[in-house]
Amino acid sequence: MELLVASAIGILTAGGLYLVLRLRTFPVILGVSLLTYAVNVFLFASGRLTVGAPPILQDGVTTYADPVPQALVLTAIVISFGMTAVVVMISLGAFLGSDDDHVDDQSDETTGTPS
Amino acid sequence: MMHWLIAPVVLPALLAPFIVLAARYHIVIQRSFSVAGVVALIAIALGLTTQVFDGSIILYQLGDWAAPFGIVLVGDRLSIFMVLLTAVLALFVLLYAIGSGWDNRGAHFHALFQFQLMGIMGAFLTGDLFNLFVFFEVLLIASYGLMIHAGGDARLRAGVQYVLFNLIGSTLFLFALGSIYAETGTLNMADLANRVALIGANDTVGIRVAAVLLILVFAIKAAIVPLHFWLPSSYAEAPAPVAALFAIMTKVGAYSIIRVYTMIFPPDLEITAGLHGVWLLPAALLSVALGMAGVLVAKRLDRLVAFSVIGSMGMVMVAISLFTPEGIAAALYYIVHSTLAAAALFLIADLVRSGRANLDLTPQPPIAGSALTAAFFFAGAIAVAGLPPLSGFLGKLLVLDAAFGADQVVWVWAVVLGSSLISIVGFSRAGSILFWKAQSVEHNAETSPPPATLSYVAVGGLLALLVAHTIFAGQVHSYTTKMAAQLFSPQPYIATVLDTSGKLSSPQEGY
Secondary structure, eight states: OHHHHHHHHHHHHHHHHHHHTTOBHHHHHHHHHHHHHHHHHHHHHTTOOOSSOOSSOOTTOOOOOOHHHHHHHHHHHHHHHHHHHHHHHHHHHHHHHHSOOBSSOOOTTTTTSOO | OOOGGGHHHHHHHHHHHHHHHHSTTOHHHHHHHHHHHHHHHHHHHHHHHHHHTTSOOEEEEGGGOOTTTSOEEEEOHHHHHHHHHHHHHHHHHHHHHHHHTGGGSSSOHHHHHHHHHHHHHHHHHBOBHHHHHHHHHHHHHHHHHHHTTTOOHHHHHHHHHHHHHHHHHHHHHHHHHHHHHHHHSOOBHHHHHHHHHHSOTTOOHHHHHHHHHHHHHHHHHHTOTTSOTTHHHHHHHSOHHHHHHHTTHHHHHHHHHHHHHHHTSOTTOSTTTTSHHHHHHHHHHHHHHHHHHHHHHOSBHHHHHHHHHHHHHHHHHHHHTTOSHHHHHHHHHHHHHHHHHHHHHHHHHHHHHTTSSOOBSSOOOOOTTHHHHHHHHHHHHHHHHTOTTSHHHHHHHHHHHHGGGSTTHHHHHHHHHHHHHHHHHHHHHHHIIIIIGGGGSOOOSOOOOOOOHHHHHHHHHHHHHHHHHHHTHHHHHHHHHHHHHHHHOOHHHHHHHHHSOOGGGSOOTTO
16 A cells, blocks of 8 residues: 555656646646645655544554544645635736746747747 | 734734725725734734743643644744734835825735735744644735736736746645654644654654755745745736735745754754755855846846845845854844845835836936935945945844854855945946936936825835844844844743643543
């Protein structure tokens, strides 16, 4: 299970980073979303991986799931969801306004020509 | 339990929805409530300052849950001082926004402004790392709204860059928090300080990664080279009052570095030896050099000011990265100076902007009210470049003095003094093009109306604060020295946070 979770986080992060480096708003936003998925799973795993363990003290139980990372992940999901919505709106506004979806600054000579 | 400590967070948090819901269409009511709120914040911060002045530490347990199970707010000398600085800066920025009419060029300026203040105050007061992340997000999401206030294509494009860069920064912050939690099982700063000290010398991989990730996050916020790329465009394109308020946001990063890397990962901690202690100083020196070089080569006044922010943040970080009490004291003195001076310069750039077609550094017809604006620019430039008689000079002197015993003293002195010279050249070039060469350009009699008196009052107020910061430098520096002493003996802080019992530790009969 550790191998599965670890490689899932790794692949999500790698894909996210690749897309972020594409420098056009649509891939970059997708990449940031992938990165937030990766970090959510990572946070979840920071409380150790357990299956079917109770989070609250019970008699006769020795293995517990850590409830704190689950609360952290919930906060992180809400925040990243809101932030993604904001960045979609702002970049849509920027694209409709200037008809250009580059994330980086274009130098003065190449403005207007697709690269 | 005293509830005043949470007032700087709760007051703007209540004021902002009130402004949105009740005063949506009444700019006068919005303005009065916003100003009244900020004045109340200053009063609260002053009241809290009297409580922590003698070195005592105020603790506020949310929901009466004891740390490390509940979230705590902690007020010590440093955090209350930063709260006071934020409140004072916010007042003058707000007055300028009202005087220049910036707040009426788009919707919800005052509500976003209050939310921004809520986030900044919370980040200074919290005693919990995850809560710090949440307050970072609060201040960031408000800053996204403020950054694109009044719209425009160039501003939106800069806004996209700013938001995306900070989104990636937030993701990095979460990765750092995850690895810290996995290593130590807690996110309370005081509890972390105890537990990190217990980690054995053979078991340091995870915590070293976490320490580096965390300093990267704070370095993004503090715009240290090479993580500064978001700053010039966003600060230059943001509305002037917003850029002036953002002057405190880079200091949130500096504050977090001071807090975390004196308490949780102190400089004499062996398991994180050779990380930030070694690499932060060269990066800070690079920031100083690059920022001041940017001042010299900038083609527009607003970009010039943005680069001077990078330079002065670099100066703050040089002082911090010495990680000595003298260095931190000098850094805290310089933080006040750098915040006020950068804010004043952004507002002055807007005064110039109001009478010209653009902010390009080319000779254009003189602007209305040019004599007073030029005088203000002169004073602001002297302050930022660090010339006598203003506080920039004293701040730089303190930084140089603090670096005197360090190993890299030659590098620090060479870079700081050399880049000061470059920035003086840059500022005098900008000033002479803007205000002197303007007189030689053909111009017709009709000029735009001069800026409102309130705008001049706001900028003049900031400059007056800088003068006061110079005159009372002795008192301020002795107070920042006390702050640094408190930071380097964190035991009372840790004991106050961890040993105060909440409702958890006193179970009652019948449960």
